[in-house]
Amino acid sequence: MINQLSWKVGGQQGEGIESTGEIFAIALNRLGYYLYGYRHFSSRIKGGHTNNKIRVSTTQVRTISDDLDILVAFDQETIDLNYKELHSNGVILADAKFNPKKPEDTESSLYAVPFTEIATELGTSLMKNMVAIGATSAVLDLDIQVFEEVVREIFGKKGDQVVAKNMDAIKAGYNYTKEKMDGNLPTMQLEKADGKHRMFMIGNDAIALGALAGGCRFMAAYPITPASDIMEYLIKKLPALGGTVIQTEDEIAACTMAIGASYGGVRALTASSGPGLSLKTEAIGLSGITEVPLVIVDTQRGGPSTGLPTKQEQSDLMAMIYSTHGEIPKIVIAPSTVEEAFYDTAEAFNLAEEYQCPVIVLSDLQLSLGKQTVEPLDFSKVEIRRGKLVTEGLPEIPNKGYFKRYEITEDGISPRTIPGVKNGIHHVTGVEHAETGKPSEAAENRIAQMNKRLRKVEHIRFNTPVYKNAPHEDADLLIVGFNSTRGVIEEAMGRLEKDGLKVNHAQIRLIHPFPTDELLPLVRSAKKVIVVENNATGQLANIVKMNVGYAEKITKFVKYDGNPFLPHEVHSKCKELF
Amino acid sequence: MATFKDFRNDVKPNWCPGCGDFSVQAAIQRAAANVGLEPEKLAVISGIGCSGRISGYINSYGFHGIHGRSLPIAQGVKMANRDLTVIASGGDGDGYAIGMAHTIHSIRRNIDITYIVMDNQIYGLTKGQTSPRSAVGFKTKSTPMGSIEQAISPMEMALTAGATFVAQSFSTDLKDLVSLIEAGIKHKGFSLINVFSPCVTYNKINTYDWFKENLTKLSDVEGYDPSNREMAMQTLMKHNSLVTGLIYQNVDHPSYQDLVHGYSETPLTESDLNLNQEHFDKLVAEFM
Numbered sequence: 019m020i021n022q023l024s025w026k027v028g029g030q031q032g033e034g035i036e037s038t039g040e041i042f043a044i045a046l047n048r049l050g051y052y053l054y055g056y057r058h059f060s061s062r063i064k065g066g067h068t069n070n071k072i073r074v075s076t077t078q079v080r081t082i083s084d085d086l087d088i089l090v091a092f093d094q095e096t097i098d099l100n101y102k103e104l105h106s107n108g109v110i111l112a113d114a115k116f117n118p119k120k121p122e123d124t125e126s127s128l129y130a131v132p133f134t135e136i137a138t139e140l141g142t143s144l145m146k147n148m149v150a151i152g153a154t155s156a157v158l159d160l161d162i163q164v165f166e167e168v169v170r171e172i173f174g175k176k177g178d179q180v181v182a183k184n185m186d187a188i189k190a191g192y193n194y195t196k197e198k199m200d201g202n203l204p205t206m207q208l209e210k211a212d213g214k215h216r217m218f219m220i221g222n223d224a225i226a227l228g229a230l231a232g233g234c235r236f237m238a239a240y241p242i243t244p245a246s247d248i249m250e251y252l253i254k255k256l257p258a259l260g261g262t263v264i265q266t267e268d269e270i271a272a273c274t275m276a277i278g279a280s281y282g283g284v285r286a287l288t289a290s291s292g293p294g295l296s297l298k299t300e301a302i303g304l305s306g307i308t309e310v311p312l313v314i315v316d317t318q319r320g321g322p323s324t325g326l327p328t329k330q331e332q333s334d335l336m337a338m339i340y341s342t343h344g345e346i347p348k349i350v351i352a353p354s355t356v357e358e359a360f361y362d363t364a365e366a367f368n369l370a371e372e373y374q375c376p377v378i379v380l381s382d383l384q385l386s387l388g389k390q391t392v393e394p395l396d397f398s399k400v401e402i403r404r405g406k407l408v409t410e411g412l413p414e415i416p417n418k419g420y421f422k423r424y425e426i427t428e429d430g431i432s433p434r435t436i437p438g439v440k441n442g443i444h445h446v447t448g449v450e451h452a453e454t455g456k457p458s459e460a461a462e463n464r465i466a467q468m469n470k471r472l473r474k475v476e477h478i479r480f481n482t483p484v485y486k487n488a489p490h491e492d493a494d495l496l497i498v499g500f501n502s503t504r505g506v507i508e509e510a511m512g513r514l515e516k517d518g519l520k521v522n523h524a525q526i527r528l529i530h531p532f533p534t535d536e537l538l539p540l541v542r543s544a545k546k547v548i549v550v551e552n553n554a555t556g557q558l559a560n561i562v563k564m565n566v567g568y569a570e571k572i573t574k575f576v577k578y579d580g581n582p583f584l585p586h587e588v589h590s591k592c593k594e595l596f
Numbered sequence: 597m598a599t600f601k602d603f604r605n606d607v608k609p610n611w612c613p614g615c616g617d618f619s620v621q622a623a624i625q626r627a628a629a630n631v632g633l634e635p636e637k638l639a640v641i642s643g644i645g646c647s648g649r650i651s652g653y654i655n656s657y658g659f660h661g662i663h664g665r666s667l668p669i670a671q672g673v674k675m676a677n678r679d680l681t682v683i684a685s686g687g688d689g690d691g692y693a694i695g696m697a698h699t700i701h702s703i704r705r706n707i708d709i710t711y712i713v714m715d716n717q718i719y720g721l722t723k724g725q726t727s728p729r730s731a732v733g734f735k736t737k738s739t740p741m742g743s744i745e746q747a748i749s750p751m752e753m754a755l756t757a758g759a760t761f762v763a764q765s766f767s768t769d770l771k772d773l774v775s776l777i778e779a780g781i782k783h784k785g786f787s788l789i790n791v792f793s794p795c796v797t798y799n800k801i802n803t804y805d806w807f808k809e810n811l812t813k814l815s816d817v818e819g820y821d822p823s824n825r826e827m828a829m830q831t832l833m834k835h836n837s838l839v840t841g842l843i844y845q846n847v848d849h850p851s852y853q854d855l856v857h858g859y860s861e862t863p864l865t866e867s868d869l870n871l872n873q874e875h876f877d878k879l880v881a882e883f884m
Contacts, residue, residue, distance in 0.1 A: 048884070217883035227879060233869030236675055238668070255879065257858020260867050264675070267701035271668040274661065278641070278672020281659060282680070283865035286672065304662050392883075397876045402869045418605055418655055436865065437639040437657035437673060437680050445652050447660035456607060456652065 021076045021209045024083040025154065027147075028069030028100055029092030031060060038090070038147035039070030041172065042154065045164045046074050047218040047391055050211030054079045054505075055389040056582070061243065061327045067095050076209050080355060080390065080505025084586045087206060088157060089126075090150045092133070094118060101126065107204050111153045111195070113146065129153075129199055136190045145187040152191025156199075159207045162188050217392040221385040221502075224356045224392070225315055226251035228363030229287050231400045234313070235261030236286040238275035240268055240294060243327050244383045245317040248289045269297035273314070277301060281310045281446065283409070283436035285367045289315035291383075292334050293324065299341045302376050304448045306346025309424065309432070309471065311370035315363070315379045317386040318501075320580050329580030330383045332501055333553035335561070338378050339530045345468070347430075347475040349373060350530040352380040354485055354504035356392045358527065359385065364400045365481070372405035373474050374434060380529060382552065384502035384582045406433045412441035420444045420454035426466055430474035475531055483528035484536040487511070493522040495592060496544035498537075500526045500558055503550050503583060510588035519596065526558065532565040546595050547572045550588055554578040600629040603638075605655040616767035616793030616804075617647050617714050623770055624654060624683060624712070627777035633681055641670035643686030643695065646721045647714035647793065650685050664695030667702045670709050677863040678853055681781055682709040688729040689719050692748050696728070699750070702786055703757040708851040710780040710787045713750065714767075716795035717802045724798035734801060749837045754788050755829050760846040761787035762828070764839060766807050767794070776842060785851040792840075814841030823847075 025042070029035045039055060047053050054073040060066040073083050086103040089096070091112040101110065101124050108126035112118035113133040120128040131153045137145035148169075155162050165188055173180045195203070219227075226248045229237070235256065239249040253263040261284075266272040272288045279286035290298065295316050305312040318334045320326025338350050349369050353359040363379050370377040412435065415421065423444035425432040432453075435442030445455030450467060452458040485504070488496075495514070497507050504525045514521045524540050526533070541547055541562070549559035549572060556574035563569040575591050577583055603625035611617050628638050638656035642648040644663035651658030657680075661669045670684035684702075691699050691713045702711065718736065719725040725738035729750075733742040754762045761783040765773040773791060780787035792807050812835050814820045820841075821827055828844040853859055860867055871879075 215884050217880060219883045223883060230879065231871055231876060235864050235867055235869075236672075238672065258875075259871075260858065260860025260862075261864060262675070262856050262859050264671075264705075266668065267697050270665060271698055271701070274665040274668040275672035275675075277661075278659075278669035279676040279864075280672070281669070282639075282673040282676025283863075284676035284867075285869065286676070300662055301665070308659075395880065397871075397873055420605075436677075438636060438677055438863070438865070440634075440636050443636055443655065443657055445658050445660070447652065448662055449660065 019207050019209045022083070023074040023088070023158070023206060023208055024071065024086045025074065025088045025090070026069055026071040026086055026100060026103070027090040027150065028067060028096030031062060031066045031068040032064035033092055034144065034147045035068050035070055035092070038150060039072055041165060041168050042151055043072050043389065044168045044218060048167070048215065049164060050213040051075065051208070052078045052391040053218060053389070054081065056082045056384065057387060059328050067099060069096065069100065074208065076211055078391070078393070081502070081509065082582060082584065084584045088154060090154060091118060092146070097121065109157055109204060111150065111157070127204070129195070131191065131195055133191070136194060137187055140187050140190060141183055145184055148184050148187035149191035152188040153195040155188070156192045156195035157203055157206055159205065162192050216394065218389060219356060219392055220247065220387050220389045221356050221359045221381055222247035222317065222387065223251060224359040225289070225363045225379065225381065225386070228360040230255055230259070231360070231397065232364030232367040233285045233402050234287045234367060235259060236279045236284050237263040238266050238272040238279070238286070238288050239263065240266055240272045240290065242290050242294050244319055244386050245289045245291050245294070245315060248315060269294040270301060273298035273301035274304070277305055277310050277312055280312055281436070283438070287313050287315070289317070291317045291319045292321045295334060295337065295341070302348070303342035303344055303346055305376040306342065306348060306471070307448050308446050309374040309434070310446070311374055312376040313366045313370050313379065314376060315381060318380065318382040326580045330582045331552050331578060331580065332382050333557065333578070334380070335500070335529065335553070335557040338380055345472065347373065347375040347471050348530060349375060349377045349475060349478060350380055351377065351480065352500045352527055352529050353385070354501055354525040354527060356385070356390055357395065360395050361399060362527070368401060368403040369478070369480070371407060372403060372431070373478065374405065374431060375474060380501060382501045388502065406431055408433050408435050408442070409439050412439065414441050420456065422453040423455050424451060424453045424467060424470070426453065426470050430470045430472070478528070478531060480528045483533035485525040485527055486523070486540065488522035488524065488540055490520040490522055491543060492520070493544040494520045494546065495595065496522045496524060496540050496547045497592065498524050498526065498547060498549045498558065498562060499551060500529065503552070506583045506585055506588050507550055509585035510592060513585070513589045514592055517593065532561060534565045537562065538566050541566050541568050545571070548575050548592055548595065549573070550575045550583065552577055552582070597632060598629055598634050600625045602635055603628050603655050605653065607653055609653050610649065611646060612797050614796040615646070616716065616791070617650065619767040619770055619773065620712065620714050620791055620793055621650055621653050623773040623777055626774045627781060628656070628681070630774065630778050631781050637679070638681050638683070639673050641666045641673060641682065641684045643690035645687040645690050645719070647685065647687040648690060664690050664693070665698065666690065667695060667698040667711060671702060671705070671707045674707050674709050675864065677865045679863050683712060684709055685712040685714065687720070688713060688715040688717065688727050692728045692750055700753070700757045703754055703759045703788065706760055706785040706849065706852045708785055708853055710777065710789065712777065713788070713790045714793035715790050716793050716799055718795050718799040720795045720798055749832065750788070750790050751837050751843055752829065752832050755825060755844060759788055759844065760785040760849045762844045763787070763842045764790045766792045766811055766840050768804065769840060772840065779842065783845065784854070785849060810838050812839050814839050814843065
């Protein structure tokens with residue numbers, strides 16, 4: 019019996035690789051297993067190698083595994099590109115159609131199963147993916163009935179016959195594999211899962227759901243990988259709430275339209291990845307100086323420019339903190355799990371309205387697209403707080419005076435009203451302005467307004483600015499990361515503890531303003547610190563050094579080849595330090 | 597009920613004496629009063645440039661944004677609160693150079709806002725460079741040998757982009773301008789009003805006199821029918837776009853708000869921000 023399994027299906031893009039993985043994963047998720055799926059794909063529609071690696075476990079997993087138990091291959095390229103991940107008892111299940119060849123330097127076994135031929139005999143070669151699922155089930159000794167419900171959901175609208183055919187294909191794959199390889203097949207029986215029903219979703223789903231729960235009723239966005247899922251989800255769900263999504267002509271329109279909607283009084287969102295964020299930069303400054311709340315999601319991908327559009331990277335960090343000319347108050351938060359992506363996105367709308375500034379919800383491709391089992395979300399934790407918004411009961415202002423929308427206050431936050439509200443008329447401008455919004459270049463006013471804006475976020479309240487798993491007062495090592503590296507660091511930490519090292523873990527969730535006070539004690543008390551991040555220059559490490567100090571004990575561990583860290587990489591790098 | 601005086605504030609415009617924009621400001625104030633608006637129900641969203649300052653000179657909610665982006669901001673405001681009257685405004689550089697994409701796509705989208713462009717064929721606030729509306733041969737600081745690029749015809753462009761309301765006016769024709777703005781506000785959809793608004797400081801070619809000599813009023817064109825798109829295009833081409841009046845209006849095409857699926861009939865600003873637990877559970881179940 020095994021408590022963890024790593025399975026990968028690969029082939030040409032457009033061959034149904036994604037749905038094969040999807041059906042396999044959903045069915046196992048419903049049995050109560052914890053799943054983690056990560057897709058390798060290219061920026062094209064048809065052709066090119068693609069694969070979907072799925073990890074199945076009886077306990078929660080938040081990243082891809084080092085190795086592979088089963089590789090399902092629809093072409094030789096899949097074998098050649100991925101066989102090295104297989105451990106010695108690993109199995110390759112390959113379509114007999116392409117005469118699969120086993121590389122010489124592997125101890126894993128290859129079984130050719132006529133996926134295409136069986137599917138064609140049953141009616142259509144399209145069902146070769148189902149045959150592959152059946153073959154996998156044979157290796158796992160899994161009752162194929164577990165797939166029926168999912169198959170029915172996916173193909174049900176095409177009629178009972180299609181459902182039956184697909185189930186037949188799974189069965190045929192199962193039977194063929196069992197019969198032909200009986201006795202030879204390694205036993206990979208998974209321990210029984212707890213049978214609990216949990217969600218299976220990508221980070222972008224959680225972000226979009228968080229936006230809905232957080233009161234977002236309007237989104238303006240431009241399609242871009244890996245952020246588009248957010249707009250696609252919300253366009254389906256917002257109409258039931260009276261809201262909508264507008265696909266704009268460009269990223270600048272998306273950001274300025276969200277600003278307009280937010281100024282108009284509705285909770286509005288825009289989402290993109292690096293190239294889009296570059297274009298939104300001027301508008302972010304507008305939100306900063308006009309103090310219009312704005313929530314932006316940045317799902318980081320490989321940069322610069324078009325970079326690696328379908329690959330993992332965390333290189334927007336500095337840009338998200340600093341981008342836009344001039345100086346503005348800004349909040350940058352970085353959820354490190356799918357659950358946090360939900361809560362943090364909902365909370366971002368509160369922060370934007372309370373502090374009246376842009377809030378960037380930073381994600382990365384691995385978090386946004388990694389599909390995983392998620393513990394139940396506690397809806398009661400979601401609050402709606404609108405800060406100093408005033409929509410009625412304003413006193414009349416004599417002599418057509420304007421409402422002091424930018425009133426100098428102790429906390430820097432001024433009362434805010436929205437168009438339509440009587441006695442609330444004021445001016446809004448990206449030009450430096452006085453308390454009523456009228457342009458003013460006077461030096462004294464400039465200083466007063468700059469200070470007012472910047473002090474708004476000095477004492478920001480954010481629940482858990484640093485996720486800490488810090489059991490040791492005198493740790494040998496503190497591992498620091500942000501966003502999706504949470505999972506890989508957790509696994510490396512477990513292995514390091516087994517090695518006898520005392521390890522603490524800090525995942526930075528409030529990126530800006532930086533939670534120095536939260537992190538400082540952990541850095542101070544650790545003998546060594548390693549900052550793990552998917553970029554080339556060690557941006558987070560630099561930010562930690564800048565804010566916390568202790569540069570001499572901080573090691574950078576960076577990876578920027580487009581792939582997420584694997585647990586063994588982090589583990590061995592950390593061990594090297596001792 | 598508010599009068600045009602209620603739309604005045606105490607800010608003195610920083611426009612040059614004689615600038616055409618003063619009349620546009622007055623026309624917006626009169627039109628707003630004539631259609632029965634209260635100042636707090638009007639939002640004027642403007643771009644950057646001399647004319648972009650207009651949102652600060654009208655007693656209403658006003659938003660002076662960034663260069664070229666008055667339209668997306670204005671559309672966002674309207675989507676947030678469909679009960680507001682939203683006017684976007686700016687200059688020809690704002691609308692036809694840096695913001696041209698938004699102009700075309702606002703036309704296509706047909707959200708119910710009114711866009712007033714103060715067209716002076718020059719960049720004024722940056723002190724005299726060529727604009728996409730400058731004629732070939734026009735000498736400016738950035739085209740010392742004369743402009744060699746074709747001028748845009750925004751009215752023809754609007755017709756081809758699928759506009760449902762296209763009008764053009766001249767800042768001195770205050771009465772006509774007021775009634776066109778009123779018609780634009782009342783139009784259910786996107787209305788584009790291009791106003792020749794002479795720059796007395798930097799444009800010595802397209803002067804008040806020049807416009808008086810060269811403009812043709814569509815009311816003087818016999819048999820002109822603004823519901824006929826083909827006639828509109830032919831007339832524009834025949835007169836090199838130098839016409840004033842209502843060029844084209846399609847009253848049958850529904851606005852974006854009327855077409856968008858599920859969009860609240862009451863302002864989105866009034867919608868309940870809380871999901872109920874039942875709704876949330878339903879959404880969550882889809883991921884199980």
